[in-house]
Amino acid sequence: xxxxxxxxxxxxxxxxxxxxxxxxxxxxxxxxxxxxxxxxxxxxxxxxxxxxxxxxxxxxxxxxxxxxxxxxxxxxxxxxxxxxxxxxxxxxxxxxxxxxxxxxxxxxxxxxxxxxxxxxxxxxxxxxxxxxxxxxxxxxxxxxxxxxxxxxxxxxxxxxxxxxxxxxxxxxxxxxxxxxxxxxxxxxxxxxxxxxxxxxxxxxxxxxxxxxxxxxxxxxxxxxxxxxxxxxxxxxxxxxxxxxxxxxxxxxxxxxxxxxxxxxxxxxxxxxxxxxxxxxxxxxxxxxxxxxxx
Amino acid sequence: xxxxxxxxxxxxxxxxxxxxxxxxxxxxxxxxxxxxxxxxxxxxxxxxxxxxxxxxxxxxxxxxxxxxxxxxxxxxxxxxxxxxxxxxxxxxxxxxxxxxxxxxxxxxxxxxxxxxxxxxxxxxxxxxxxxxxxxxxxxxxxxxxxxxxxxxxxxxxxxxxxxxxxxxxxxxxxxxxxxxxxxxxxxxxxxxxxxxxxxxxxxxxxxxxxxxxxxxxxxxxxxxxxxxxxxxxxxx
Numbered sequence: 001x002x003x004x005x006x007x008x009x010x011x012x013x014x015x016x017x018x019x020x021x022x023x024x025x026x027x028x029x030x031x032x033x034x035x036x037x038x039x040x041x042x043x044x045x046x047x048x049x050x051x052x053x054x055x056x057x058x059x060x061x062x063x064x065x066x067x068x069x070x071x072x073x074x075x076x077x078x079x080x081x082x083x084x085x086x087x088x089x090x091x092x093x094x095x096x097x098x099x100x101x102x103x104x105x106x107x108x109x110x111x112x113x114x115x116x117x118x119x120x121x122x123x124x125x126x127x128x129x130x131x132x133x134x135x136x137x138x139x140x141x142x143x144x145x146x147x148x149x150x151x152x153x154x155x156x157x158x159x160x161x162x163x164x165x166x167x168x169x170x171x172x173x174x175x176x177x178x179x180x181x182x183x184x185x186x187x188x189x190x191x192x193x194x195x196x197x198x199x200x201x202x203x204x205x206x207x208x209x210x211x212x213x214x215x216x217x218x219x220x221x222x223x224x225x226x227x228x229x230x231x232x233x234x235x236x237x238x239x240x241x242x243x244x245x246x247x248x249x250x251x252x253x254x255x256x257x258x259x260x261x262x263x264x265x266x267x268x269x270x271x272x273x274x275x276x277x278x279x280x281x282x283x284x285x286x287x288x289x290x291x292x293x294x
Numbered sequence: 295x296x297x298x299x300x301x302x303x304x305x306x307x308x309x310x311x312x313x314x315x316x317x318x319x320x321x322x323x324x325x326x327x328x329x330x331x332x333x334x335x336x337x338x339x340x341x342x343x344x345x346x347x348x349x350x351x352x353x354x355x356x357x358x359x360x361x362x363x364x365x366x367x368x369x370x371x372x373x374x375x376x377x378x379x380x381x382x383x384x385x386x387x388x389x390x391x392x393x394x395x396x397x398x399x400x401x402x403x404x405x406x407x408x409x410x411x412x413x414x415x416x417x418x419x420x421x422x423x424x425x426x427x428x429x430x431x432x433x434x435x436x437x438x439x440x441x442x443x444x445x446x447x448x449x450x451x452x453x454x455x456x457x458x459x460x461x462x463x464x465x466x467x468x469x470x471x472x473x474x475x476x477x478x479x480x481x482x483x484x485x486x487x488x489x490x491x492x493x494x495x496x497x498x499x500x501x502x503x504x505x506x507x508x509x510x511x512x513x514x515x516x517x518x519x520x521x522x523x524x525x526x527x528x529x530x
Contacts, residue, residue, distance in 0.1 A: 047530075051375075053529040053530065054529070071378075072378045072379060073378075074378075075377065075378035075379075076301075080376050082372065084369060085369065086369030086370060086373040087370075088364075088368060088370060089368055095316055096317075098316065099313040099317060100377070102301075102309045102312070103309055103377050103378055103379070105301060
């Protein structure tokens with residue numbers, strides 16, 4: 001399978017933060033969601049892919065091309081939605097679009113107008129008068145108007161109401177019909193990932209926890225609910241983010257088969273949701289005895 | 295994989311200029327009007343062309359600064375860096391736009407004193423090859439101090455560049471006041487002027503102009519190289 005994006009051994013250091021040895025691959029025509037808590041390294045990864053910052057080590061190939069040597073050809077085919085708006089606040093939307101359109105040989109003015117209309121964005125409005133959700137919609141209209149082959153979005157659904165988030169996902173699904181468009185997006189909203197992402201890459205404290213297909217992830221992680229037998233130190237290697245609460249002990253496991261011999265009859269095993277995976281993994285560093293589930 | 299041919303770098307330069315000019319129209323008009331009023335007042339009040347041209351060049355050199363400093367505000371530089379252009383092209387576009395605006399400002403600066411009712415200087419006093427060389431020299435020196443740090447750090451870089459010029463000025467004042475440089479500021483200017491005249495005498499007018507132009511070209515090359523070096527390290 002052709003990879004539209006291939007990241008290998010990527011490292012980037014800042015004061016107080018290190019992205020370490022990040023590797024993952026996005027096949028052409030699929031959607032990959034990046035999840036992780038704030039400060040995990042999602043935006044750093046996206047900025048590295050867009051060549052906005054320089055890696056300390058590693059390689060990024062986009063469309064099979066080196067992301068630094070062929071940055072112009074690559075960026076012509078990428079639609080980018082920023083995490084924070086970077087358009088001139090005093091400029092009108094049509095002025096911003098007119099300044100950016102000529103950089104893209106495939107810019108489609110009719111498509112841009114259609115998207116502006118669909119997103120209910122008036123062309124003459126000044127950028128600074130847009131709400132947070134509207135700025136995201138405008139950035140998306142700009143990103144889609146040149147028919148990109150890869151759409152890279154940093155938190156595109158934050159600030160959007162659930163109805164528009166749903167519509168947005170439908171719109172992007174429509175765009176993916178011909179199998180040419182691939183999407184990489186970061187988000188905190190796991191329901192969007194469950195609905196839309198084919199692949200999920202989890203980033204935590206600058207490391208890739210997993211990068212797999214959504215179905216593989218949901219099939220392989222389970223939530224175990226039981227009594228204090230789950231606090232047995234022998235199970236430590238099988239359990240993550242053990243939480244002790246009034247109703248008993250809960251934990252996440254990636255190895256339910258290895259765990260089964262230790263489980264008593266009263267232990268329940270459920271398929272983990274992405275929310276569960278994020279929450280349990282996020283709390284995995286702290287000692288289990290200190291945590292009390294809500 | 296199929297590829298889409300990106301727009302050639304040469305064609306991108308006017309697009310970057312256009313983007314800057316469209317997004318900064320009001321700022322450029324306001325600052326240009328301010329410079330015109332200032333130069334007009336000076337052209338009317340002064341009977342000495344050299345101070346008029348030196349100060350005018352300084353102001354004209356700052357005109358493109360309004361655009362480039364603003365790009366660093368509101369994340370505009372990240373937008374530029376995510377467009378399908380190289381950072382080298384962005385630096386070339388910024389510096390060449392600065393050159394174009396400086397040339398436009400320079401034409402106004404030389405033209406204003408010649409407008410009846412505005413200027414008191416005779417055409418011959420203003421329009422001379424030496425004055426053009428003087429203006430080019432001031433623009434080049436100011437650009438060297440301002441553009442590399444401005445390109446990398448935005449408004450903060452502008453402050454650094456201007457502070458650098460202030461520090462050099464302060465050092466010169468201290469050295470003249472302490473007697474290290476004999477004859478004070480007047481003596482220093484006289485020494486520079488004498489040196490220039492000496493070199494001119496030794497090389498002849500044509501040779502002197504050629505040497506100055508080569509030096510200016512080298513300094514501008516240094517400005518470009520420093521700007522590019524710093525901009526390529528910018529984490530957008």
